[in-house]
Amino acid sequence: MPLSDFVDALKDNPYFGAGFGLVGVGSAIALARKSAQFGMIFFRRNYMITLEVPSRDKSYHWLLSWITKHAKHTQHLSVETSYMQHESGRVHTQFDFHPSPGNHIIWYGRKWIRVERTREKQMVDLHTGTPWESVTFTAMGRNRDVFFNILQEARELALKQEEGRTVMYTALGSEWRPFGFPRRRRPLSSVVLEQGLADRIVDDVKEFIGNPKWYTDRGIPYRRGYLLYGPPGCGKSSFITALAGELGYSICLMSLSDRSLSDDRLNHLLSVAPQQSIILLEDVDAAFVSRELLPIESPLAYQGMGRLTFSGLLNALDGVASSEARIVFMTTNFIDRLDPALIRPGRVDLKQYVGHCTHWQLTQMFRRFYPAEPATEGDRFAESALAAHPNISAAQVQGHFMLFKMDPTGSIDNVAKMKE
Ligand SMILES: Nc1ncnc2c1ncn2[C@@H]1O[C@H](COP(=O)(O)OP(=O)(O)OP(=O)(O)O)[C@@H](O)[C@H]1O
Numbered sequence: 400m401p402l403s404d405f406v407d408a409l410k411d412n413p414y415f416g417a418g419f420g421l422v423g424v425g426s427a428i429a430l431a432r433k434s435a436q437f438g439m440i441f442f443r444r445n446y447m448i449t450l451e452v453p454s455r456d457k458s459y460h461w462l463l464s465w466i467t468k469h470a471k472h473t474q475h476l477s478v479e480t481s482y483m484q485h486e487s488g489r490v491h492t493q494f495d496f497h498p499s500p501g502n503h504i505i506w507y508g509r510k511w512i513r514v515e516r517t518r519e520k521q522m523v524d525l526h527t528g529t530p531w532e533s534v535t536f537t538a539m540g541r542n543r544d545v546f547f548n549i550l551q552e553a554r555e556l557a558l559k560q561e562e563g564r565t566v567m568y569t570a571l572g573s574e575w576r577p578f579g580f581p582r583r584r585r586p587l588s589s590v591v592l593e594q595g596l597a598d599r600i601v602d603d604v605k606e607f608i609g610n611p612k613w614y615t616d617r618g619i620p621y622r623r624g625y626l627l628y629g630p631p632g633c634g635k636s637s638f639i640t641a642l643a644g645e646l647g648y649s650i651c652l653m654s655l656s657d658r659s660l661s662d663d664r665l666n667h668l669l670s671v672a673p674q675q676s677i678i679l680l681e682d683v684d685a686a687f688v689s690r691e692l693l694p695i696e697s698p699l700a701y702q703g704m705g706r707l708t709f710s711g712l713l714n715a716l717d718g719v720a721s722s723e724a725r726i727v728f729m730t731t732n733f734i735d736r737l738d739p740a741l742i743r744p745g746r747v748d749l750k751q752y753v754g755h756c757t758h759w760q761l762t763q764m765f766r767r768f769y770p771a772e773p774a775t776e777g778d779r780f781a782e783s784a785l786a787a788h789p790n791i792s793a794a795q796v797q798g799h800f801m802l803f804k805m806d807p808t809g810s811i812d813n814v815a816k817m818k819e
Pocket residue numbers: 589590591592629630631632633634635636637638731732792793794795797
């Protein structure tokens with residue numbers, strides 16, 4: 400507040416209006432108190448700087464981690480538990496500590512900084528259904544650089560955690576939230592697909608990412624859809640994770656059988672997906688089958704709540720258009736259950752069967768697992784494996800090798816016992 404405003408404010412003040420001569424002692428105290436208040440406001444406005452970061456902002460979570468790192472001595476923590484249930488029913492949980500709502504004091508850059516994390520009791524973010532939150536940083540002085548440095552450090556800290564890692568996002572309300580800590584990137588070579596298959600997909604995706612101009616010049620939406628189909632345990636999901644690592648992309652994992660998913664929400668989510676990410680729709684065949692059972696299961700719970708319709712899904716897929724490369728991967732075990740409209744070109748541009756292990760795959764897997772063994776042993780393993788089980792998945796082979804970690808010959812001799 401400029402000084403002139405301050406003086407004006409004092410003039411408007413009733414105590415001043417009344418004049419000093421007429422006021423009693425009580426009023427004088429009140430005046431002193433008021434002046435002190437004005438003084439404080441004046442001081443705050445001119446000699447303190449504050450930065451407020453609402454929870455909707457991307458940097459909010461980075462800053463929370465930054466505060467956790469710097470407010471080492473704070474004894475007041477709150478926990479954020481991430482919970483994810485896979486299609487298989489497996490549940491994954493993780494605990495992250497954050498500074499709890501309230502005040503924290505941090506010594507940073509030769510300054511005391513007060514950090515206040517507030518959580519509104521009355522206000523709820525309608526998009527996510529979570530309480531509205533913000534953090535406010537207050538520091539002495541007028542130099543904003545301190546906040547700029549904090550933001551930059553928080554970002555670097557977050558990026559460092561993500562370096563060489565793949566971030567998984569899941570949908571929370573209408574936003575994408577990182578799920579758990581970023582995972583270590585899975586090398587592409589660790590997923591052994593049929594000869595040349597992985598390269599074909601990787602080249603296709605890289606070509607797509609590298610040529611935005613081709614699309615804009617022709618007025619074609621800049622997106623590409625992929626469908627991997629085939630029996631379970633043959634590496635569809637693993638390959639997509641490894642591909643994301645190879646590209647330095649994150650993964651937005653979305654389950655179409657999520658009952659709270661409506662047409663609008665899906666549409667919104669697809670359009671706000673983080674940049675440089677692969678949208679992964681697993682088991683697309685399951686989405687609409689399971690939905691038909693829904694009204695019987697819980698007639699009341701979802702009444703009045705929009706649900707995802709098949710045409711809603713198609714519209715959402717078609718609507719995904721941005722200047723960023725948009726990559727959608729879908730997986731299914733049953734391609735014949737999919738509606739042809741879903742996998743027509745434009746929605747799915749590349750379909751790829753990922754099948755049971757071939758001779759070549761088996762030799763490669765053997766070599767990767769037992770690098771010291773001569774190549775002929777790999778051939779011997781592949782031959783006896785295929786003779787015993789013509790249809791085996793890579794997951795079964797991997798499980799078998801784990802039983803014979805140190806015993807390559809044992810793994811060949813016992814190949815007939817491999818679990819189907
Ligand atoms: N081609 C492969 N090379 C190496 N490991 C593999 C391969 N395929 C599967 N695995 C291993 O088997 C496990 C299951 O694989 P994954 O989840 O990728 O299968 P999927 O094809 O997605 O199966 P589903 O159809 O059931 O989703 C993973 O732990 C993975 O490491």
